[in-house]
Amino acid sequence: MRIDIISIFPDFFEGPFSHSILKRAQEKKLVEIHIHDLRPYSTNKQKSVDDYQYGGGSGMVMNIQPIDDCISKLKEEREYDEIIYLTPDSPTLNQNTCNNLSISKNLIMLCGHYKGIDQRIRDQFITMEVSIGDYVLTGGELASAVLTDSIVRLIPGAISDETSALSDSFQDELLSHPIYTRPSDYKGWKVPEVLLSGNPILIEKWREEKAIEKTKNTRPDLLQ
Ligand code: ADE
Numbered sequence: 001m002r003i004d005i006i007s008i009f010p011d012f013f014e015g016p017f018s019h020s021i022l023k024r025a026q027e028k029k030l031v032e033i034h035i036h037d038l039r040p041y042s043t044n045k046q047k048s049v050d051d052y053q054y055g056g057g058s059g060m061v062m063n064i065q066p067i068d069d070c071i072s073k074l075k076e077e078r079e080y081d082e083i084i085y086l087t088p089d090s091p092t093l094n095q096n097t098c099n100n101l102s103i104s105k106n107l108i109m110l111c112g113h114y115k116g117i118d119q120r121i122r123d124q125f126i127t128m129e130v131s132i133g134d135y136v137l138t139g140g141e142l143a144s145a146v147l148t149d150s151i152v153r154l155i156p157g158a159i160s161d162e163t164s165a166l167s168d169s170f171q172d173e174l175l176s177h178p179i180y181t182r183p184s185d186y187k188g189w190k191v192p193e194v195l196l197s198g199n200p201i202l203i204e205k206w207r208e209e210k211a212i213e214k215t216k217n218t219r220p221d222l223l224q
Helices: 010-014 020-027 064-077 095-101 119-124 140-152 162-166 200-218
Strands: 002-007 032-037 082-086 106-111 128-130
Touching (some): 010 032, 010 140, 020 032, 064 106, 064 119, 095 140
Parallel strands (some): 002 032
């Protein structure tokens, strides 16, 4: 998979993609992540990428030209499965969307700033809009890092134990059951007996019951 991220803060991504599973997935060539600094694409002298809003109102709007040039250049080089704009005024990301995106070959993610991007970019180029939740971030960078992480970990080989991604919360509309590791008794806080029983049928039954209980209490909407 190849992911092209367009941003006015390219340095932001030095951190999120250089650790753990995302780092290893790149080393194993499962994913190539390319960060594109939008500002050099601007053709005006000041290299500005935003301007006032037509019709008035607070907040600057990201200009069409640099985004058009950057996306058009990328599209000339290869075909993209989706051109994604990260913005709070769009459908909320869920596991199903991550699963679908994880089988893509090429993705573009466009990070917005200020008030957002000129609507004509959305109309002309964007094939998918994603919000990572009902709250507003300072820009799309964190959201695109979240989206990238949630997709890349699903690429076969990214997580050493592949079944682990399949047994995540949300994969079967249920939240995950409680999990424990050694020691079995810490200060008298004990691991549930059943997990020490060695009986896989009983363990599976317990896990399912706990997952349903947790989902009912925490996210009853998932059970509907
Ligand atoms: N940009 C700002 N807030 C966002 C959000 N919640 N999701 C996606 N992109 C955003």
